[in-house]
Amino acid sequence: xxxxxxxxxxxxxxxxxxxxxxxxxxxxxxxxxxxxxxxxxxxxxxxxxxxxxxxxxxxxxxxxxxxxxxxxxxxxxxxxxxxxxxxxxxxxxxxxxxxxxxxxxxxxxxxxxxxxxxxxxxxxxxxxxxxxxxxxxxxxxxxxxxxxxxxxxxxxxxxxxxxxxxxxxxxxxxxxxxxxxxxxxxxxxxxxxxxxxxxxxxxxxxxxxxxxxxxxxxxxxxxxxxxxxxxxxxxxxxxxxxxxxxxxxxxxxxxxxxxxxxxxxxxxxxxxxxxxxxxxxxxxxxxxxxxxxxxxxxxxxxxxxxxxxxxxxxxxxxxxxxxxxxxxxxxxxxxxxxxxxxxxxxxxxxxxxxxxxxxxxxxxxxxxxxxxxxxxxxxxxxxxxxxxxxxxxxxxxxxxxxxxxxxxxxxxxxxxxxxxxxxxxxxxxxx
Ligand code: AMP
Ligand code: GLY
Numbered sequence: 434x435x436x437x438x439x440x441x442x443x444x445x446x447x448x449x450x451x452x453x454x455x456x457x458x459x460x461x462x463x464x465x466x467x468x469x470x471x472x473x474x475x476x477x478x479x480x481x482x483x484x485x486x487x488x489x490x491x492x493x494x495x496x497x498x499x500x501x502x503x504x505x506x507x508x509x510x511x512x513x514x515x516x517x518x519x520x521x522x523x524x525x526x527x528x529x530x531x532x533x534x535x536x537x538x539x540x541x542x543x544x545x546x547x548x549x550x551x552x553x554x555x556x557x558x559x560x561x562x563x564x565x566x567x568x569x570x571x572x573x574x575x576x577x578x579x580x581x582x583x584x585x586x587x588x589x590x591x592x593x594x595x596x597x598x599x600x601x602x603x604x605x606x607x608x609x610x611x612x613x614x615x616x617x618x619x620x621x622x623x624x625x626x627x628x629x630x631x632x633x634x635x636x637x638x639x640x641x642x643x644x645x646x647x648x649x650x651x652x653x654x655x656x657x658x659x660x661x662x663x664x665x666x667x668x669x670x671x672x673x674x675x676x677x678x679x680x681x682x683x684x685x686x687x688x689x690x691x692x693x694x695x696x697x698x699x700x701x702x703x704x705x706x707x708x709x710x711x712x713x714x715x716x717x718x719x720x721x722x723x724x725x726x727x728x729x730x731x732x733x734x735x736x737x738x739x740x741x742x743x744x745x746x747x748x749x750x751x752x753x754x755x756x757x758x759x760x761x762x763x764x765x766x767x768x769x770x771x772x773x774x775x776x777x778x779x780x781x782x783x784x785x786x787x788x789x790x791x792x793x794x795x796x797x798x799x800x801x802x803x804x805x806x807x808x809x810x811x812x813x814x815x816x817x818x819x820x821x822x823x824x825x826x827x828x829x830x831x832x833x834x835x836x837x838x839x840x841x842x843x844x845x846x847x848x849x850x851x852x853x854x855x856x857x858x859x860x861x862x863x864x
Contacts, residue, residue: 435459436736439494439523440476441484441514442505443469445762445793445811446721450503450735451475452789453728457736462497464490470802471792484509487517494523501739502526504697507584510717511537515697524743526632527697528717535692535699536717539615540582546712549691553684553703553712557617567603569616576619577602581611587646587658588769592619596656622706623672623857624713626662626723629685630751632696632742636689637751638682639731640664641673642723643853648769650843657769658808661761661844663819664726671819672853673705680710688715696742707863722760725791725813730754759822759845760813761830762793763838765804772806776837780810788812788829809838820847 436459440451443465454461455475463472464480473479478497482489485508494502502518504510504527511533515525527533534541546554559582560566570577576594579602591597591605606614626644630637644662648654665671669678681703689695700716700723719727728735732752741748765772779801782790794807812833814825823845830840843849 436500436740437462437498438736438739439464439490439497439499439502440472440505441465441490441502441509443467443472443794444506444721445791445808446719446724447505448472448791448793449724449728450505450719453731453735454503457734459501459736462493462499464493467794467805468797469792469795470797471790473797484514485512487512487514490514491517491521491523494518494521499523501743503739505718506721507533507536507716507718511584525697526739526742528695532692532695533717535688535715537584538582539580539714540613542715543615543617545691546688549687551684551687551691551712552680553710555618555620555711557615559613559615561613563606563610563614566606566614566616570599570603573616577616578619579606580615580617581609582613582615583611588656590656594619620704620706620711620713622704622711622860623853624702624704625670625673625681626700626702626720627678627681627685628698628700628719628723628727629689630738630748631689631699632748633745634689635748636682636686636699637738637748638668638685639727639751640668640753641670641678641681642720642726643670644720644723645841645844648841650841655769657764659720659722659762660764660841661759661811662720662722662726663759663822663845663850664757665819666755666757666817670853671850672857677705677710684710684712705857705860707860709864721793722762722811725760725811726758729789729813729815730756730758754815756815756817757819757822758813758815759819759826760811761826761840761844762808762811763830763834763840764808765806766837766839768806768808768839773837774804774806776804777801778804778809778835778838780833780835784832785812785829786832787825788814790829790833804837819845819850
């Protein structure tokens, strides 16, 4: 049967999903709040709509007679878009609202880990009363991470001892006026992501990726949605051993078993610490930027995975090119605190050399492509080593970036990678 796939979302991650699906035999349609020119170029149809409105998405799925859907971002999952599509008979690769709480409700996420004895859960407490939260900070022996319970686009966390003083954390809690927060033990180590494709009880894992949340070189500045990421030619990253990668995979497997019936992507954000692998968070979708590292080297047909998921079959094993990848985002000047939006960008993809460009939060209007307040576009280099992949990505960005956009130069460079290796060697000595 010919499949008609609806892709929901218009960022860099979704451009990567669109490219992966464009290589398959199905027909692709997409919908998003912004018109992403990269997705529009490979899709048969592109509708601009509010992707957090389940009936709008369902109605478009009906118009195009979709047989499958892939939901890219977390906000439609939280809004129940997967539920609405499933109800309408369009299998959504993405969890329903209740299962998406593994990402959308951090209090639920921690309680779930505790209840099911899933390894790697830090010490935590949940608060509604912000004065009680402040007293907890005063009394706690050690540093804490302050996490709003709901979605914040990756920008809501404040880590005491790393980004803020206990005083500033308390001021943040009082001023931000969140309904609920989680206070949890600060994890110290190296972070990495493993994304798994999940359905029918199967968990198919992808290579580990390291994202860079901080806005500036040297991991300085405020948290962002992610400035760039790298993966190595194989499943592990240079700073981890195979048993550490496998310990993280086991956590994903145990989580999927406990969730019972989960479908879509389960994204584990892990910290390699002196005490072993800990869970920073779970997401219910591909990472952005991590999808841009993973999907371009996936040699298994993504559509085959989606169809097997829908049919209740065992998912195909995944194969990847044995290549390293480096992804770097060009973001508007001032991002994330005071981003300058509305800059017209003219990208000549012919200038990107061997790199692949992914459009993100840009909007294609009649007279050109404009930046929004979020990440604009990314370049991904794919090569035999991280160092070579970095050079490919960096050259492409030099040639295409233009005015008003900024990148993090250090991501994927040899000295940054070496610092990560040295860091985890030191941590292991403390074990
Ligand atoms: P999240 O919004 O959960 O992705 O958190 C954003 C970032 O905050 C993570 O990528 C970590 O760098 C940091 N973070 C979250 N929780 C902790 C923790 N318990 N200890 C240290 N850093 C954390
Ligand atoms: N790269 C972080 C995220 O997708 O949440």
